[in-house]
Amino acid sequence: MFQLIKRYRELLLVAALLVLPLGVFFAHAKRADDPSRVDRAILWVTRPVEWVVARAVTGSLEAWSGYVALRHAHDQARTLSRENNMLRMERDALLQERAENERLRRLLSLEQGAPDRTYLGARVIGVRLGPSGRQILTLDRGSEDGAGRNMPVLVADGVVGRIQAVTTRTSDVLLLVDTYSSIAVRVERTRARANVRGTGKPDGARLEYALRSEDMIEGDVLVTSGTDGIFPRGLRVGKVTQLRRSQHGLFQEATVVPSVDPTRVEEALVLTSADRAPETAPAALAPGKTP
Amino acid sequence: MKPIAHVAFALLVAGAQASFLRFVGGGAFSLALLAPCLVYLGLNAGNVEGVLTAAAIGYVLDLLAGTPKGLMTFLGVALFLLSRAAGVAVDLRGRAAFGVLSGAGALFLSVGAMVLLRYVLPPEAAPGVRLLPRMLLEAFLTGFASPLVLIGMRAIDRRFHREEPGLLG
Numbered sequence: 001m002f003q004l005i006k007r008y009r010e011l012l013l014v015a016a017l018l019v020l021p022l023g024v025f026f027a028h029a030k031r032a033d034d035p036s037r038v039d040r041a042i043l044w045v046t047r048p049v050e051w052v053v054a055r056a057v058t059g060s061l062e063a064w065s066g067y068v069a070l071r072h073a074h075d076q077a078r079t080l081s082r083e084n085n086m087l088r089m090e091r092d093a094l095l096q097e098r099a100e101n102e103r104l105r106r107l108l109s110l111e112q113g114a115p116d117r118t119y120l121g122a123r124v125i126g127v128r129l130g131p132s133g134r135q136i137l138t139l140d141r142g143s144e145d146g147a148g149r150n151m152p153v154l155v156a157d158g159v160v161g162r163i164q165a166v167t168t169r170t171s172d173v174l175l176l177v178d179t180y181s182s183i184a185v186r187v188e189r190t191r192a193r194a195n196v197r198g199t200g201k202p203d204g205a206r207l208e209y210a211l212r213s214e215d216m217i218e219g220d221v222l223v224t225s226g227t228d229g230i231f232p233r234g235l236r237v238g239k240v241t242q243l244r245r246s247q248h249g250l251f252q253e254a255t256v257v258p259s260v261d262p263t264r265v266e267e268a269l270v271l272t273s274a275d276r277a278p279e280t281a282p283a284a285l286a287p288g289k290t291p
Numbered sequence: 292m293k294p295i296a297h298v299a300f301a302l303l304v305a306g307a308q309a310s311f312l313r314f315v316g317g318g319a320f321s322l323a324l325l326a327p328c329l330v331y332l333g334l335n336a337g338n339v340e341g342v343l344t345a346a347a348i349g350y351v352l353d354l355l356a357g358t359p360k361g362l363m364t365f366l367g368v369a370l371f372l373l374s375r376a377a378g379v380a381v382d383l384r385g386r387a388a389f390g391v392l393s394g395a396g397a398l399f400l401s402v403g404a405m406v407l408l409r410y411v412l413p414p415e416a417a418p419g420v421r422l423l424p425r426m427l428l429e430a431f432l433t434g435f436a437s438p439l440v441l442i443g444m445r446a447i448d449r450r451f452h453r454e455e456p457g458l459l460g
Binding site for chain 1 (some may be wrong): 299302303305306307309310311313314315338339342343345346349350351354355359360361362364365368369372407408410411412
């Protein structure tokens with residue numbers, strides 16, 4: 001018997017190593033056993049090895065991806081930076097176009113709001129807002145386009161000014177804040193009449209010829225009265241601030257904040273024909289002053 | 292010593308494989324690099340030494356992979372025997388042949404585990420034939436990577452190789 005075992009020991013060993021695990025498998029497969037002491041001992045030996053190998057492999061791969069594989073990262077970064085700059089420029093251009101579209105849409109709504117009037121769209125191509133000189137914007141439309149002297153210039157927010165001088169291709173707009181500009185207005189709330197005269201500063205005008213007896217408070221909106229022969233009635237001019245009513249004298253005084261900031265105008269409409277009533281003497285020209 | 296070195300090498304391969312797969316594929320694909328170890332043992336190791344090493348590798352694989360105890364031990368020994376039979380029947384030389392046999396061995400391990408588990412586990416928990424494409428991919432990748440294992444196993448064999456004294460002189 002022993003001789004037989006010794007003779008076939010390899011075969012028996014192989015058979016045992018096949019049958020035994022299979023038996024263990026079928027015996028234990030259906031229920032999850034806790035690891036035996038032998039299992040735990042082997043795991044105790046193998047886990048640190050596995051951990052070290054895992055750290056080594058992971059470290060090597062991370063070193064590869066973090067350093068070696070970044071050989072061309074500088075060139076890529078430069079390319080991406082260039083692309084980023086291009087995209088930012090395109091984005092800025094799109095934002096500009098969007099803002100321009102918005103302004104033009106508002107101008108269009110202004111034009112469509114008064115179908116009996118005809119407008120000429122224009123772009124501002126020059127600005128002269130000198131502290132001691134005239135307050136003038138130059139438009140890219142001239143007499144060839146239908147622009148003419150004393151035509152009102154508007155934006156959606158209100159009055160910009162009127163055309164003072166015209167060439168064949170361009171027009172100079174005398175802004176309402178110019179000292180030579182005087183616009184006949186009414187208080188929208190009470191219909192009280194007055195004039196708005198520029199002060200020569202881009203952000204200011206003052207109220208003239210407003211009778212002391214008229215009902216007027218700070219914050220009142222001023223609109224064109226249509227009596228100066230230049231501006232049609234109902235266009236916003238500005239708001240009353242710093243109202244002063246002295247003890248004596250005929251008139252009360254106030255500062256007017258224009259509805260339109262002339263430094264921000266980029267496109268405007270020239271009113272080429274309107275319901276301008278040829279009534280009373282034009283107030284746009286102050287007595288004794290010629291632009 | 293050599294069987295212990297083989298088992299230790301198999302352990303290193305298993306650890307490296309787990310780390311590599313986690314880093315590279317994140318589980319999208321798998322490898323069975325212990326199959327080339329077993330195939331190498333089947334082609335080159337002695338009977339007793341080889342079958343004991345194969346059983347040890349299978350046992351460690353059972354512990355590390357969390358498969359039911361005895362499954363990979365049995366399959367490891369079976370793959371060792373099949374490799375030995377293939378080595379006897381066909382003259383296998385070169386890395387390509389080793390890769391093909393390793394791929395087939397990996398497929399044997401996967402399919403064998405699937406078949407045996409379907410016997411003992413409830414149907415909803417047992418792996419299904421839907422895993423077959425994944426097994427084929429694993430076999431292909433294992434065969435592709437098996438020359439690396441071959442290099443390592445050969446290096447261990449060279450380190451523990453002893454010349455037979457007196458044959459030439």
